[in-house]
Amino acid sequence: MEKDEWVTGQMQLAVDGAVFEMQLTVQANPVKPQRMLPIFQQITDLYVEFGTAAARREGREISCKKGCGACCRHFVAVSEIEAYDIAAIVERMPEPQRGAIRERFRKALAHFVENGWLEKFENCAEYENAETLKVLSDYFKEGVPCPFLVEESCSIHEERPLTCREYLVTSPAENCAAPTRENIDLVRLPVRPMGNILALGQQKPINGLNVVPLIASLKFAETKPNDFPEKTGEQWMTEFLQSVTKGEISRAPKA
Ligand code: SF4
Numbered sequence: 001m002e003k004d005e006w007v008t009g010q011m012q013l014a015v016d017g018a019v020f021e022m023q024l025t026v027q028a029n030p031v032k033p034q035r036m037l038p039i040f041q042q043i044t045d046l047y048v049e050f051g052t053a054a055a056r057r058e059g060r061e062i063s064c065k066k067g068c069g070a071c072c073r074h075f076v077a078v079s080e081i082e083a084y085d086i087a088a089i090v091e092r093m094p095e096p097q098r099g100a101i102r103e104r105f106r107k108a109l110a111h112f113v114e115n116g117w118l119e120k121f122e123n124c125a126e127y128e129n130a131e132t133l134k135v136l137s138d139y140f141k142e143g144v145p146c147p148f149l150v151e152e153s154c155s156i157h158e159e160r161p162l163t164c165r166e167y168l169v170t171s172p173a174e175n176c177a178a179p180t181r182e183n184i185d186l187v188r189l190p191v192r193p194m195g196n197i198l199a200l201g202q203q204k205p206i207n208g209l210n211v212v213p214l215i216a217s218l219k220f221a222e223t224k225p226n227d228f229p230e231k232t233g234e235q236w237m238t239e240f241l242q243s244v245t246k247g248e249i250s251r252a253p254k255a
Contacts, residue, residue, distance in 0.1 A: 004027050004028075004029055004031070005027065005028040005029050006025050006026070006027060006028060007025070007026060007027075007028040007233065007234065008023060008024065008025045009023075009024055009026075009234075010022070010023055010024075011023075011024050011237075011241075013043075013046065015047070015050055015190045015191075016190060018050070020046055020050070022042070022043070022046065024039055024042075024237065026039060026232075026233025026234060026236070026237060027232060027233040028232060028233065028234075029232065030230035030231055030232055031230055031231070031232075031233065031236075032084075032201075032226065032228045032229075032230055033081045033197075033200050033201045033228050033231075033236055034081045034082070034084050034085045034088070034228075035233075036233060036236045036237070036240070037081065037082065037085050037159075039233075039237070040162065040193055040197055040240065041159075041162065041165065043193055043240075043244075044162050044165045044166060044193045044194070045165060047166075047189045047190055047191050047192075047193065048165055048166065048168065048187070048189060050189070050190060051168070051187045051188055051189040051190065052168065052187060054188070055170055055187050055188070060170035060185065060187075061170060062168055062169070062170060062187065063169050063170060063171060063172060063173045063176075064167075064168050064169060064173070065173070066153055067151075067152050067153055068152060068173050068176070069145065069146075069149045069152035069153065069154070070173065070176035070177050071164075071167055071169075071176055072145055072146040072148075072149040072152075072154065072164075073140055073142075073143055073144060073145050073146070074139065074140050074179075075136045075137075075139035075140065075213060076146060076161065076163055076164065076213070076214040076215075077163055077194075077209070077211035077212070077213065077214070078161045078162075078163065078211065078212050078213075078214050078217060079162070079194065079197045079198050079200075079211065079212070080198075080202060080206055080210075080212060080220075081197055081200065081201075081228070082161050082162070082197075082212075082217070083212040083216075083217040083220045083221055084221050084226050085159075086161070086214065086217040086218070086221070087217055087218050087220075087221030087222070088221075089156055089159055090102060090105075090218060101147055101148070102218065104147035105147045105215060105217070105218045105219075108144050108145075108146075108147055108215040109215050109216055109219060111142065111144055112139070112142070112144070112213070112215065115142070117135070117138060117139060117142070118213070118216070120135045120138075121135055121136075121207075121209075121213060122207055122208075123208075124207070124208045124209050125207070125208020125209070126208070132209075139213075140179070144215075146214060146215070147214075147215065148160075161194075161214065162192075162193055162194035162197065163194050166189060166192050166193075166194055167186070168186070168187040169184055169185055169186055169187065170185045170187060171183055171184050171185040191244050193240075193244060196240060196243040196244045197240065197243075198210050198211065199243075200236070200239055200240060200243070201228045201229055201231070201236070201239075202228070203227060206220075206224070
């Protein structure tokens with residue numbers, strides 16, 4: 001693999017009148033979009049910080065804490081880009097951790113294949129919204145933990161998917177063990193970047209919902225060739241920000 005070259009720039013994000021500044025260093029050479037994930041995660045964390053501060057101003061405290069993994073038994077959707085990244089994270093793990101995590105992925109996926117859930121998920125494009133929501137919430141009823149959940153904490157916390165970063169609640173933690181629409185208060189985020197990376201660089205949607213169940217990530221990466229194009233970090237950032245801001249981005253004139 002050729003050595004990366006880097007370029008640094010300043011980015012400003014304006015959210016509800018507040019301006020956030022970030023210094024970003026991205027590849028100047030063409031790369032696959034999963035190499036951009038650390039930046040997309042950083043931007044997601046910024047929106048989460050904004051949403052958390054707004055909740056606190058309303059007198060709401062975040063209930064999510066280390067050691068509470070109730071939401072890690074929900075259906076977790078990842079983008080195609082993240083599915084390849086998850087496979088790479090597992091591949092980098094030392095043994096025996098890698099073997100143990102691979103086995104958890106295998107068992108979790110086998111469970112949802114055997115009980116017919118995966119087939120229903122793959123047919124979601126044919127359902128009405130209510131039926132799709134039922135399929136997604138049925139996942140939780142099985143009580144199958146995410147393969148990365150260890151002692152009720154995320155073992156890949158720094159690299160966790162965008163969906164996991166975006167999910168925070170202010171309702172009592174115990175409500176997450178029996179969630180309903182009424183008893184869960186989600187932290188509102190001005191933008192949920194997960195939705196903005198779904199189509200990034202993609203040749204065509206992978207299924208009706210265009211997401212991969214986290215537990216199917218390893219299988220997905222093994223069976224679907226990574227045919228994402230390579231672009232410079234600046235090009236990927238421009239596409240991502242155009243999607244987040246619906247085209248409202250401006251560039252400072254070059255000095
Ligand atoms: S990746 Fe981490 S935070 Fe996300 S569901 Fe799995 S254990 Fe939980």
